Amino acid sequence: MVAGRALEEAAGQRQAVPGRRGLRLRLWAPVASLLALFVLWQLVAVIAADPRLMPPPGAVLARLAEEAASGELAHHLAATLARVAASFVIAMAIGTGLGVLMGRSLLADLLGQPWLVFFLNLPALVTIVLAYIWIGLVESAAVLAVAMNKIPNVMVTVREGARAIDRSLIEMAEVFAVPRGRVLRHVVLPQLYPYLAAAARSGLALIWKIVLVVELLGRSEGVGFQISIFFQLFDVTGILAYALAFIAIVQLIEWGVLQPIERRLGQWRR
Amino acid sequence: MAALTVDISGKCFPAVAGAPAKKALGRVAFDVAEGETVALIGPSGCGKTTLLNLAAGLEGEAAGTVRRLAGRRLAYVFQEPRLLPWRTVEDNLRLVLADPSDPQERIGGLLAEVGLLQARHVFASRLSLGMARRVALARGFIVEPGLVLLDEPFASLDAPTARRLRLLLLRLLAMHRTAALFVTHDLDEAIMLAQRLIFLSATPGSLVRELRIDLGPAERHDPAAVARKRLEVMALPDVAALLELDMEDPGP
Numbered sequence: 001m002v003a004g005r006a007l008e009e010a011a012g013q014r015q016a017v018p019g020r021r022g023l024r025l026r027l028w029a030p031v032a033s034l035l036a037l038f039v040l041w042q043l044v045a046v047i048a049a050d051p052r053l054m055p056p057p058g059a060v061l062a063r064l065a066e067e068a069a070s071g072e073l074a075h076h077l078a079a080t081l082a083r084v085a086a087s088f089v090i091a092m093a094i095g096t097g098l099g100v101l102m103g104r105s106l107l108a109d110l111l112g113q114p115w116l117v118f119f120l121n122l123p124a125l126v127t128i129v130l131a132y133i134w135i136g137l138v139e140s141a142a143v144l145a146v147a148m149n150k151i152p153n154v155m156v157t158v159r160e161g162a163r164a165i166d167r168s169l170i171e172m173a174e175v176f177a178v179p180r181g182r183v184l185r186h187v188v189l190p191q192l193y194p195y196l197a198a199a200a201r202s203g204l205a206l207i208w209k210i211v212l213v214v215e216l217l218g219r220s221e222g223v224g225f226q227i228s229i230f231f232q233l234f235d236v237t238g239i240l241a242y243a244l245a246f247i248a249i250v251q252l253i254e255w256g257v258l259q260p261i262e263r264r265l266g267q268w269r270r
Numbered sequence: 271m272a273a274l275t276v277d278i279s280g281k282c283f284p285a286v287a288g289a290p291a292k293k294a295l296g297r298v299a300f301d302v303a304e305g306e307t308v309a310l311i312g313p314s315g316c317g318k319t320t321l322l323n324l325a326a327g328l329e330g331e332a333a334g335t336v337r338r339l340a341g342r343r344l345a346y347v348f349q350e351p352r353l354l355p356w357r358t359v360e361d362n363l364r365l366v367l368a369d370p371s372d373p374q375e376r377i378g379g380l381l382a383e384v385g386l387l388q389a390r391h392v393f394a395s396r397l398s399l400g401m402a403r404r405v406a407l408a409r410g411f412i413v414e415p416g417l418v419l420l421d422e423p424f425a426s427l428d429a430p431t432a433r434r435l436r437l438l439l440l441r442l443l444a445m446h447r448t449a450a451l452f453v454t455h456d457l458d459e460a461i462m463l464a465q466r467l468i469f470l471s472a473t474p475g476s477l478v479r480e481l482r483i484d485l486g487p488a489e490r491h492d493p494a495a496v497a498r499k500r501l502e503v504m505a506l507p508d509v510a511a512l513l514e515l516d517m518e519d520p521g522p
Contacts, residue, residue, distance in 0.1 A: 173366075176366035186354060186365055268357075268394075
């Protein structure tokens with residue numbers, strides 16, 4: 001039926017260990033693995049014996065608490081998250097539209113392919129620098145540069161989904177004279193969901209990394225800006241504290257937003 | 271005015287991607303009267319499904335005319351049920367309704383007719399093939415069609431289930447006074463359901479023979495009467511030749 005590769009793979013992984021034992025394992029294995037990471041970090045810090053170069057986790061967490069208390073952390077996180085959100089929405093909307101077009105129309109695919117290759121291989125740094133030169137050191141340039149980096153990836157994933165759309169269901173809807181809007185909503189979109197979810201997930205990971213570069217190069221607030229300051233001050237603790245905060249936020253979005261949506265849309269598979 | 275008029279001198283598929291052009295159908299002319307059930311029989315690959323798709327407007331143009339009665343809706347029960355797996359049974363029926371906020375009772379009533387009232391809120395992905403086929407039948411009849419096309423709707427079901435569904439279809443057709451054109455491999459099935467049989471030749475299929483089946487409702491429900499009629503039909507020389515052909519290539 002619908003080839004929801006990403007979703008099926010995820011489901012397959014989750015079903016690898018069945019039963020109650022599997023459930024407990026699923027809960028504890030990631031926690032243990034994360035603890036191991038912190039232990040390893042602590043160990044390296046002790047061996048390095050230079051808290052300026054390699055601060056231990058405790059120092060980083062203390063710094064994190066400090067930045068949170070002063071309100072600095074929230075201020076910069078909010079600025080970065082706003083840019084991530086704006087670029088994400090723009091990239092998903094444009095990428096989905098163009099991806100569906102290329103997946104459904106041979107002509108669009110043939111015309112779009114060389115452009116796609118060009119933009120897929122265009123280094124993020126080049127897009128960012130050019131956006132700042134051509135548009136100026138403004139917010140719109142930053143958001144546009146990030147979106148431009150992500151759009152080709154969304155297009156490739158969604159095009160794959162559009163190609164996999166089950167023609168026989170569209171035919172059925174055609175015979176029964178189902179209105180276009182309803183076909184799009186109930187027949188086409190559900191077949192694209194696994195691909196949109198894959199694009200959204202990889203998109204979020206890519207976008208926030210690029211947003212930091214954009215901020216480092218030409219913005220005066222945000223996590224990337226803070227990191228550029230810490231870089232000049234040789235403040236490794238600050239760099240790690242902000243990185244940790246951002247990783248936590250992205251993971252919270254994954255748990256709190258992406259996974260619940262995916263579970264709801266994938267209900268019929270279980 | 272007939273529910274469906276077919277009068278074509280042929281249907282060709284153009285050459286695509288290296289495959290040569292293929293003549294799918296030869297000369298075929300018949301009509302289906304309002305409320306009448308007609309069965310299409312012929313060796314596999316002779317273009318029966320193509321003919322149904324032409325009647326449904328899914329196959330593009332053919333040389334000749336294919337005309338449906340204007341103003342009545344069309345229903346198609348495909349060989350595979352073609353349900354939306356991510357929608358419930360009820361929502362699969364709602365999808366094809368002109369007004370999706372149609373009263374609950376009508377959908378419930380039809381689901382009761384096909385014996386699926388209990389499964390109304392079940393995702394279509396969880397149905398057995400037999401249940402999915404019943405939903406596909408219900409979806410066909412919910413639109414109150416003037417004509418329903420059926421493409422081997424009971425293929426690959428076990429014999430008792432297939433018989434139950436045939437009886438169900440017989441009841442639905444009588445109750446909704448719907449004209450039907452259906453494709454089958456099974457002569458017994460054709461005799462049980464149809465007032466008229468149309469035999470097509472091997473590919474490219476053209477009309478070989480039309481045969482009226484004058485059985486009463488009670489006889490159609492009686493397997494012995496149907497079997498007697500089948501022997502009678504099979505004794506016809508040109509029909510026998512066609513059925514031989516089918517024996518060599520039993521199809522999918």
